[in-house]
Amino acid sequence: xxDTVSIDHVSVHFEQGTVTALDDVSFExxxxxxxxxxxxxxxxxxxxxxxxxxxxxxxxxxxxxxxDPPAMARxxxxxxxxxxxxALLPWRTARENVDLPLxxxxxxxxxxxxxxxTDLLDLVGLGKWADSFPHQLSxxxxxxxxxxxxxxxxxxxxxxxxxxxxxxxxTRDRLNEELLRIWRETxxxxxxVTHSIxxxxxxxxxxxxxxxxxxRVREMVTPDLPQERALDVRETEGFVRQAAHLRAVxxxx
Amino acid sequence: MRREHTLPAVALTSILALWGLAVYVLDxxxxxxxxxxxxxxxxxxDFGVIARNLVPTAVESLLGFTIGNLASIALATIFxxxxxxxxxxxPLAIIVRSIPIVAVAPILVLMLGNDMTPKVVxxxxxxxxxxxxxxxxxxSSVNPQALELMKVLSASKTEIFFKLRLYNSLPYLFxxxxxxxxxxxxxxxxxxxxGSTEGIGALIIQATYNFDTGLLxxxxxxxxIFSVGFTLVITAIERRVVKWSPEIG
Numbered sequence: 001x002x003d004t005v006s007i008d009h010v011s012v013h014f015e016q017g018t019v020t021a022l023d024d025v026s027f028e029x030x031x032x033x034x035x036x037x038x039x040x041x042x043x044x045x046x047x048x049x050x051x052x053x054x055x056x057x058x059x060x061x062x063x064x065x066x067x068d069p070p071a072m073a074r075x076x077x078x079x080x081x082x083x084x085x086x087a088l089l090p091w092r093t094a095r096e097n098v099d100l101p102l103x104x105x106x107x108x109x110x111x112x113x114x115x116x117x118t119d120l121l122d123l124v125g126l127g128k129w130a131d132s133f134p135h136q137l138s139x140x141x142x143x144x145x146x147x148x149x150x151x152x153x154x155x156x157x158x159x160x161x162x163x164x165x166x167x168x169x170x171t172r173d174r175l176n177e178e179l180l181r182i183w184r185e186t187x188x189x190x191x192x193v194t195h196s197i198x199x200x201x202x203x204x205x206x207x208x209x210x211x212x213x214x215x216r217v218r219e220m221v222t223p224d225l226p227q228e229r230a231l232d233v234r235e236t237e238g239f240v241r242q243a244a245h246l247r248a249v250x251x252x253x
Numbered sequence: 254m255r256r257e258h259t260l261p262a263v264a265l266t267s268i269l270a271l272w273g274l275a276v277y278v279l280d281x282x283x284x285x286x287x288x289x290x291x292x293x294x295x296x297x298x299d300f301g302v303i304a305r306n307l308v309p310t311a312v313e314s315l316l317g318f319t320i321g322n323l324a325s326i327a328l329a330t331i332f333x334x335x336x337x338x339x340x341x342x343x344p345l346a347i348i349v350r351s352i353p354i355v356a357v358a359p360i361l362v363l364m365l366g367n368d369m370t371p372k373v374v375x376x377x378x379x380x381x382x383x384x385x386x387x388x389x390x391x392x393s394s395v396n397p398q399a400l401e402l403m404k405v406l407s408a409s410k411t412e413i414f415f416k417l418r419l420y421n422s423l424p425y426l427f428x429x430x431x432x433x434x435x436x437x438x439x440x441x442x443x444x445x446x447x448g449s450t451e452g453i454g455a456l457i458i459q460a461t462y463n464f465d466t467g468l469l470x471x472x473x474x475x476x477x478i479f480s481v482g483f484t485l486v487i488t489a490i491e492r493r494v495v496k497w498s499p500e501i502g
Contacts, residue, residue, distance in 0.1 A: 053405055074407055081405045087398035091420045091497040104406045104416070133497050 002067035004028045005052070005157060005189060010061030012047055017059075020214035021047040024061070027208055027220060029191070031066065031156075034183055036204030037193045038246065040253055044215025045193040049159045052191065053079050065157055073156070077101065077110045080150030080188070082160040086142035088134040088149075094121060095130040098148045107153060114154035123182060124148045140171035147179075151186060160192045164199070176202055177231055197246045201225075202234055209246065211253035219249050284464040295467030296474060303456070303468075303475045310453040311479055313369055313441035317376020318433055318483075325381045326426070329388035333418065334410065343389065350382035355443050362447045372444030372452070379440040380433035387429035391422025424498050427491040434483040438476060 005028065012022040021044040029035045037045050050056040052063055054070035065073040073079055088097045098117040102108045115123070121130050124144035134142055143163055150158055164172040176199060183190055194200050200207045201223055211218040223242055225233060233239055269289045275281070276288045283291060296303065332339035358375050365371040395417050403413045445454025453476045460469035 050401075055401055055404055074405060077406070079405060081402060083398040083402070085396065085398050087396055087402055089399065089417065089420065091423075091495075100416070101406050104403070104408045104412050107406065135497065 003031050004064075005033075005066065005191070006064045007048075007052070008062045008064070010048075010051060010058045010063060012044065012051060012056065013059045022051070022058075023214035023216045025210075025215065025217055026061075027217060029189065029206065031189055032187050034180075034190045034192065034203060034205045036200035036207045037191060037210060038195065038197065038200040038204075038207055038250070039210030039215070039218075040195065040212050040250065042215070043210040043212035043253065045195075045210060046161050047215065048210075049081075049161050049191060049193055052157075053081055053159055077107060077153035078156040080153065080155035080158040082143075082146055082150045082158065082163045084162045084165050086134070086139075086146040088142055088145055090134050093131050093133055094126060094137065094145045094148075097134070097145055098152050100149060101153050111153045114152065117148070117152060120148035120151050121145070123151070123185065125178065138171075140167055140175060143167065143175065144178075147182070151182075151188070154186075155188060157189045157191065160190065162193050162195065165194070165196075172199070173231055179203065180229065197243050197250070198234060201239065201243055201246060202229060202231075207246065209249050209253070218253055221246065221249075284466055287466045287470055291467050292470040292474065296471040299468055299471060303453075303471055306451055306453050306456045306472070307475050307479060309369065309372075309451050310438070310441050310445065310476065313372040313444065313452070314376050314437040314479075314483070316369075317373045317378075317440055318380050318437040320373065321377030321380030321437070322384050322430065322433060324377070325385035326388055329385055329392055329422075330414070332389050333392040334414075339389070346382065346385060350386075354379050354440065358443050359447055362444065367448055371447075372441045372449075375444040376437040376440030379436045383432050383436070384426070384429040387425040388422055391425030392418045394425075395421045423495050427487065427495060430487050431484055431491075434487050435480045438480040438483065442476060 007025055007027050010022055010025045011020065013020050025044075025048065027035075037048065039045050047056065051058050052065070052070060054074045063070050065078065068076075068078070070079070088094075089100065092100065095117045098120055102111055118127070118130065121127050124147055126141060126144055126148070129137060129141065134145070137145065147163070164175050167175065179190075179192075180203065192200075192203055194203075204223060207221040207223060209218040209221065210216065221242075224238060225242075273288045273290060276286055287295075328342075332343060354375060357378075358371070361371040361374055365374060392414075399417055400413070403417060408416070441452070442454040442457070445452035446458055449455040453472050456472045457469060460466070460472060
């Protein structure tokens with residue numbers, strides 16, 4: 001229990017119960033795991049992340065982050081969140097953006113011993129751009145800064161809401177590869193929402209397929225791929241076969 | 254000199270030359286329209302009188318500008334944190350804004366007497382509404398994901414205000430302040446039109462009654478120079494403060 005992120009019979013209703021965004025969703029993922037959450041639009045992927053991040057209260061069910069309720073984990077800065085839009089503050093340099101979580105509340109105290117902004121910008125390959133403002137950076141670079149910002153409190157769990165959805169494919173591929181490296185180096189547990197089959201299969205140690213209207217669990221898949229994956233794994237026969245399977249599952253969603 | 258500076262200078266000189274030429278060719282009497290040269294000569298000759306009258310106008314507009322804008326920033330801050338107050342008063346503010354302040358000026362002079370107070374109040378009122386509207390927009394139009402980020406970080410309302418909303422509002426604020434700078438000068442002059450004995454507004458009225466068009470135009474020129482200078486100062490401050498938004502400036 002204390003070594004897993006567990007979502008237990010979680011339902012979310014909106015508008016006085018007339019709209020069901022999530023219907024009885026349950027799953028578990030172990031510490032240090034990488035779960036890709038895949039589904040069509042309207043399947044409540046983003047709602048699910050918001051419940052885990054304590055941005056939204058579930059109507060029913062419980063969420064436990066390594067034994068703690070989300071509110072407690074949030075206050076302890078155990079949660080990092082990466083949005084689809086990098087959501088950098090345009091008046092702050094890259095370094096100042098990464099430092100923001102430390103400046104809020106007692107963030108600096110809670111993150112003591114954690115990585116510095118400089119280390120993290122190096123980790124995401126932006127060491128040279130630390131003093132640049134967001135408008136001087138490309139879309140991919142901005143998203144790297146936002147990943148560094150999410151990691152500055154050394155979170156136990158990193159929630160990513162279609163972070164590469166707005167990027168071009170070349171940038172997206174490169175960031176996918178880097179994210180796996182970052183995940184291995186930081187050993188953070190990651191929940192990664194996407195609507196790309198390729199991305200879900202390439203990144204996820206497990207892939208959770210959600211169906212839409214209402215959002216519910218369709219299938220939990222454990223891809224049969226090597227732990228260390230380079231981008232060209234996507235051209236192997238095994239990958240293509242499993243992608244085809246996921247596509248077939250999605251068509252029934 | 255860069256092209257964007259030389260072109261307006263050329264345009265201004267041409268207009269002045271055309272004006273002088275028209276007055277000369279059409280033989281317009283000086284008490285109807287003076288020539289630019291006559292205005293310039295009067296400006297130099299009566300510089301003492303003009304400067305003495307510019308001082309109260311400048312003080313009134315600066316005071317009105319400061320008070321009016323501070324009040325609207327404060328009210329916008331309350332609006333953003335107390336939705337009920339905003340819902341009750343913001344539509345009202347929009348209605349009050351559509352009352353022409355110039356038409357209210359005589360009432361204010363009646364109510365507040367004939368010293369500096371009504372002029373400062375009029376200048377302040379003119380600044381108040383544009384800044385209020387812009388400030389409310391600037392404080393509330395924050396990136397929703399940035400707001401969610403602050404919630405993930407368990408930020409307090411004060412932290413959200415000082416780290417997110419206030420910075421977000423600065424481009425909106427300066428856009429309003431640039432308008433308010435020249436508007437406050439208009440407010441002060443309108444206030445001085447009603448029974449004042451000093452100030453650019455009073456000088457304008459006196460010069461008009463005396464058919465002293467040279468002085469009239471010179472007084473207007475002085476108000477114009479002050480107003481442009483005021484706006485330029487605000488623009489210079491904006492450039493120093495709002496460094497992050499390349500589309501502004």
